Amino acid sequence: MSTPRAMRQSFALRFSSGAFLAFWCLLAAFPIFWIAVMSFKSPVDAFADSAWDVITGPATRANGDGLSIIDIALGVVVLFFAIRWAFTKLPALVRQYCPPGLIVLGWIVGALVYAITFVLIFFGLLPLILGVLNSLLGPLGTPVLGMTTQHYIAVWGENEFYRNFLNSMLVTAGVVTISLTVGTLAGYGLARSGSDLAFWLLILALIFRALPHSVLVAGYLPVFINSSEILAPIFGEGAPTLYGQPWAVIAVLVSINQPFTIWMLRSFFQNIPAELDEAARVDGCSHFQAFRRVIMPVMWPGVITTGLFSFLLGYNDFLVTALLLDAQNQTMVPAIAGYFNRETTTTDQVEAVAAAVSITAPLFLLVMVFQRQIVSGLTAGAVKG
Amino acid sequence: MKFKTFAAFVGPSVFMMLLFIAAPLVSVFIQSFQVTQPILEQIEVETCTPGFLTQTCTTEIKTVPVLDEAGKTVTATRWVGLQSYRNVLQMDKFWSAVGNGSWNQIMQIDFWKALRFTLSFTLLTLPLVIGVGLAIALAVNNATRSIRGPIIFISLLPFIITPVIGSLSIYWLFVGDGILTAMMERWSGQNISMFAQAWTIELLMYFYRVWHVAPFAFVIFYAGLQTVNMDTLESAVIDGASRWERLRHVIVPHLMPLIIFIALIHLMDCYRVFDEIVGFRSQAHVISLQWLTFDFMTPDDAGNRAMSRASASSMLTMIGIVLLLIMPLRRTWRDHKGSAH
Known part of the structure; x- marks a missing residue:
């Protein structure tokens, strides 16, 4: 069914409505995205007055904490597959191994196991592999993006x-x-x-x-x-x-x-x-x-x-x-x-x-x-x- | 359903509401006329310091709290009538300020300051939330089907985030030379500090609240837009109605019940504005009625909580709620009676 001619919209209207949506999405996500970025930087970078410095984190990189291009690429790939797997394969697995009456419990256990495996792979296995890769690859292995987890360690551990x-x-x-x-x-x-x-x-x-x-x-x-x-x-x-x-x-x-x-x-x-x-x-x-x-x-x-x-x-x-x-x-x-x-x-x-x-x-x-x-x-x- | 079964079903819920909502209300009402203070007594204390030839002794009268056997202070509760209300409202100062015609003097009294902010916050954000929510809903309805899911996901984030954290996340963008303050300074060429004066903080609070609640309005309006009668819309087109006229005369009347619903919920929620004050740390400049009560209840340096003043200020807050709800409740009552006959 095609839209009636009179209901069709002019290009200007479609464009402005699309632009408004894009602006709203930026507005909605930006503060949350930004505090997430800030939390991984050293204090000098996190409260720097140029946005670019906050994102790239030169001071954090100078401290020796940073991600190389390889780190970022591999991390994104792993993250992508982890999320895809969670939405495609996980539901089937839960349904297969869970007795029918206890589906809610099955989901809770499934989510917990998934979260633990994810943390082990992402924060345990991946850094080990990447450490070796970075030292082998030379220029690709030098850090380009400052990033540190020290604040999380301080918050969850010391505090x-x-x-x-x-x-x-x-x-x-x-x-x-x-x-x-x-x-x-x-x-x-x-x-x-x-x-x-x-x-x-x-x-x-x-x-x-x-x-x-x-x-x-x-x-x-x-x-x-x-x-x-x-x-x-x-x-x-x-x-x-x-x-x-x-x-x-x-x-x-x-x-x-x-x-x-x-x-x-x-x-x-x-x-x-x-x-x-x-x-x-x-x-x-x-x-x-x-x-x-x-x-x-x-x-x-x-x-x-x-x-x-x-x-x-x-x-x-x-x-x-x-x-x-x-x-x-x-x-x-x-x-x-x-x-x-x-x-x-x-x-x-x-x-x-x-x-x-x-x-x-x-x-x-x-x-x-x-x-x-x-x-x-x-x-x-x-x-x- | 028989009354007995009905009572068995709703019993636990009603019991909890009575015990934890209705009973505290009554006790707050009673507390607001009482003051609990430690009993003080005056005793004569002689303190002697060794001196040459004779001791130097001074006697002075000290006021100390009476202790019971367990070593706790004995407290007494007195009826003080409207004294606590007077302490909160400070009517004498208020009237003298009105006499001087000085708005600033009124705004120095905590209660009136809080009332002014709460009311302007509630009334100013209401049209903004409805407007922004409707605009997003229309724009999403206009967008291609495949991107609607992700947009709804992103839009839900501000709504679902913990209010204190949400206001903090905006606070951190502006605090000191945060990136947005730095950007505004570059544009205007002046030194800007967003948290040094009341009106800029208030602006940020309005912005935060609209950011936080607009997604809620959006989702509801979006659901409402799916049920707009296409035939009416098409006949409006045939009658030559422009896009704007269609919006005004077909879509908005269709959404009217939803607009009223959102307005009601928003009035209730905005009237108890509180988390923003904590998140923006604005207590020195801007306070709200609920924060005022919270502040009375937090122990001061000596560990005392001003419970009677807290009760009085919460009873005064309640009056506002009653005024707010009278209109919708009268309408519901009329509808209910109308449907019964």
Whole structure:
């Protein structure tokens, strides 16, 4: 089918729309790309005022850290094949070796194995081979692009950023599992009940969604700090102090996330025809059995999408975790704020940049893998009202 | 569905929301009328220093906190009525500043400064987000099918990035002689520092927020554009409508519910602007209402948290939310009643 003549566009319009898109893509990607570049340079280069110096990194190269043309070429080739393999062969392998019921678990294991192999090859094997190649090849083997991983080593090794990483993982994993468990039940109930009460619950959730988080934290803080005294009559001596406990923060974040979760899951459940569970009910299932046996197998797309957004909330949160966790249990995002306070030298600044890139990298992978689910999640709430 | 089954399904969720959202609200409301302070007592202390012939002794009256057996300070909670609100609002200063007609004096009071920024931030970014989002959606809809996927991927990056990190990434482009500041200096021939005065920081914050939220608007508008009725569009062409008229009279009305949805979400999210303040480290120049509460709650050098002032300022923030939501809620209520009859 060809476009009708009247709908065809003039060259000028097509050109300007294309140019606008190109400009937007540049604008969208540039800051993220740039901090990634900065994090691999020595401080002098990272904060140089000419963009070319930041990219090529003369000072970093002068320190003896750099990549030769061979390094870059081989690295790009390996990266290309690694990514292609992940999208073409990996899904089939996971499906082949995984028992049918546990596909989610299979994916998690598959992704972990893949990530470890990739790190071993890319950062273990490749430098060894390239070291030999560079010394053999002479002019092609001399470094042309300054690049150093020292800031990452400093951040993850000396500053023990992996602790914050593990805390972040604990908090996000808790938030995702609990909010999905609680949320799917509520979302299903709300989608299948047309009562006034369901309507008012949804409106209440909408109001709760609008609340600034600082308002809620102002309510928790005194209670959490004194909780061992407040809870003592119930739990006796062993009453915990909630302040600084990751699981208390998980509970808080799950509740803050609940309004959004139930709205989103409800709109997904409304797309699943009600005839499906009515059929199950006719066959003698109770509501819970219908939910477990009939709805659960078909609800995964919605649950994965909602899970992604819960993940983002837990992972990106600054305010709640900064106020309710103490220094030992700090997650990544508030921990990076710690860099500002002791940010005295430019090395510290580049280390903060490296930490920021480390926080962004998992999100980047997430968009890469789950782009379609994120888009469908964004539109699900809006288009269906 | 019977009420009992319904209650069993939604029970856990409602329980969590009541315990962690509704209960804190009530307790914040109560806290805002109370002040908790350590009990102080005045004791006479005699300090003696060895001197020639006799000791030199001085007695002075010291104020010290009362300690209990465990060695902790004893605190007392008093009802102070609206005192905390007065401390936050500082109405006497406000009125005297209004009397002088001096805008700058009003802006020296933290609360009014934060309110001014929060409101202008919310209202200025709203049209920008909708405009930019719509423009990207139209442009992508115009592009060849094969490049749409990668463009959506790139567009999602600013949306998905941690807000604090996103604002930091822009901060690092401009801080000191960052490359973009250096570029602007080369063009203008003057010395520019983006983080020395309030208005440049604010501009960067507006830019960041539009950069961060426009992808969300884009994705939603893009999905909406797929369902535009082609017949209406073609009949508009036959009627001789220009491209611009088609946009105004066919496409925008079709997207209107989505525009309202985005506006509502954006108002809610912008009103609690917070992460930008942390990322741009702008607390000396620009603060927002939520940051004000956060600041009251962070322990000061002596380790005290100003909880009652924090509660008062969060209750004042809440009033804004209520005003913001009254309109849409009244509409939903009318729709609901309309559909019931």
